[in-house]
Amino acid sequence: xxxxxxxxxxxxxxxxxxxxxxxxxxxxxxxxxxxxxxxxxxxxxxxxxxxxxxxxxxxxxxxxxxxxxxxxxxxxxxx
Numbered sequence: 001x002x003x004x005x006x007x008x009x010x011x012x013x014x015x016x017x018x019x020x021x022x023x024x025x026x027x028x029x030x031x032x033x034x035x036x037x038x039x040x041x042x043x044x045x046x047x048x049x050x051x052x053x054x055x056x057x058x059x060x061x062x063x064x065x066x067x068x069x070x071x072x073x074x075x076x077x078x079x
Contacts, residue, residue, distance in 0.1 A: 016076070017046070023075035024050060027068045032059065 024045075025036045034057070036045075045053045050069050059065060 016079075019076055019079040020072075021046065023072045023079060024053065024068075026075055027071035028054075028057070028059075030071055031064060031067045 021038065021041050025038070025041060028034055028036055036057070045056065048056070050072055051065060054060075054065055054068060059068070
């Protein structure tokens with residue numbers, strides 16, 4: 001008998017949108033000290049991939065992008 005567990009965190013089975021937002025905002029603040037308002041995220045960044053969000057915010061340094069992405073992924077899993 002096969003056993004299967006399905007994980008889906010992109011909004012189809014589990015609404016994880018808020019988790020991603022919190023993790024992104026916190027990761028950006030942890031690395032850059034920049035505060036992103038929740039309303040700004042909702043209006044301009046919601047639903048976009050992390051790297052695209054960072055580009056919109058003017059964050060282009062590959063090392064900073066990698067740091068933010070790693071922290072965001074870890075925080076999303078914790079949430």
